[in-house]
Amino acid sequence: MEWKEILTRLIKNKLSLFGLIIILFFVLVAVFAPYLAPPRSPEDAYEIPRAGWQVEPQPPREGYLFGTAQGSYDIFYGMVWGTRTAFRIGVIVVGLSSLFGIIIGTLSAYYGGIIDEFFMRITDVFMSIPFLVAAMVLTTILGKGLDNVMIALVTFGWMGTARLMRSQVLEIKNEEFVQASIALGASDTRIIFKHIIANCIFPVLIQAFMRMGSMVITASALSFLGVGAPEGYADWGQMITFARDWILGGQGSALKYWYTVVIPGTAIMLFSLSWNLIGDAFRDILDPKLN
């Protein structure tokens, strides 16, 4: 199936169109972040500015569109620059872990035998520690911070892709066109890149779409658990951490500080929802019988 046709059908499907629009919106926010929320100093743009030294969150008002969070951090600023953080985490983590997964899965299935056994047992071992706990342990040991969160997520995030890729390659390996090019004496690299990977990439791509959302959720969960972004760093998970002590509200109203959790929560939810919608529609296009 051609790329152009896939894109047309993604746009024609209402749900994936919604997803595409939301993602496009987030991309625009990320690109124009310096104009939407000009940083006080360009060097540390990811440092959320503080409106003052008040501990208590303050509702939306002029100059602070979304209000301020605990410690007077500007929520609007955090959301805008946090979009960049979300994309950075998603693209880097999903990109690298998919790459490892593709390499390991392809090698396993293509060469088979002892190589397959070796890689698959390693995969089993890595899958034997609950993902979130494993990521938490590694981040704790490497030290808090977003870079280490990303290292941890990549380290424990490649196995799903590897298994998927392996089963795909196993299927395609015995197809006639692959057998034909083996018979014609094509080199392993040529067969792997030209025939196998090119024909297995779509399911992996669908999985990658789905993981864009879940990886950003996991990264923000790590921030929420206190091992992610340092305090004051523009990150959606961090914004929700600020809300944690205020969700029960204060005198007079239990919903007094709703904006501290609803605004960043909606952003994370929409981000992940959009990728899932696109991934879903993508899968339906490629495999209509599962619709």
Added chain:
Amino acid sequence: MINYIIRRFLILPFILFGVTILVFSMIMMLGPYQRLSTYINDPAQLKGQDMDKLISKYGLDDPWYEQYSRWIGGVVHGDFGWSESAGQPVTEAIFSRFPATLELALFAVIPVVMGGIWLGVLSAVHHNQKFDHIIRIISTIGWSFPTFVFGLLVLMIFYGVLGWFPPGRLSADAAAIIRSAEFVRYTGLNVLDGILNLEINVVFDAFRHLIGPIVTLAIVWWSYILRITRSSMLETLRKDYIRTARAKGVAEKFVINKHARRNALIPVVTVAGPMVLGLLGGVVIVESVFGYRGIGQYAAQAAQQLDYSGILGVAMYFSFLLILINLIVDVSYAVIDPRIRLE
């Protein structure tokens, strides 16, 4: 099938060895001073002692394989060192919280599995009708909801506004009943112990505290089971034997309940592994959001306070549990589905 099961058991030691190597290599990323904390059982041991002396005493500058064999010796005996954040040995800390987490997981798994399967089957039966579309949209939204955000919203609405489901594990009155001399702790599970002791207040209170965490855990995993059941059911409903049954004039209810659902549920068994994997992670988040004193909350607290031995201990226990469950799932899958034995 015997071959398959034997092979599955032969792999087991490799996996266990691999996991210990993996965890140990993460320990080795720490410097000897930080590692000292995972070897000490009581902070009093440190008093009046030179740290360097202790490091050579415990052999923390030995080659890694010697350290590994010493460490694994401790692990086999359940010795994971001293947990700073809990103020007690890691194993004790984990076992004292185990019933709380078990209770939460048990109560979460039941609605997740039952509800997920039920709605998944319904959704497939009403394929491409309004009901199916609504269920699909809701499940996609549920699947995309970050657990901690959902948990905070539940807490905000159902505790902050309505005051129904408070955080924690028990309120003060119920805790007092449980601590009293007449109350026998048979299982450590509050709801079950309450029933066995005929203390309706304890049962009610324990339930009240469980609902928030359960709903939060369920919302994500419910969507997961639902999707798997739905696609498996859709595939089964297209099979020839279903058409045959319908052609024979078997009532639609029987076709769905007897002929299709049973076979459609076979692949659902395989997701038990990933689901437990996710639940063990979800428990960490949900317990911290709701201040529910279980293993997950302990893990989060240990990570936050850089209590290395605590977090590594939880990781090891969780992996042992996961390996065990995966083994059970694989073996029972082979028993249920004859096709897998032939591979």
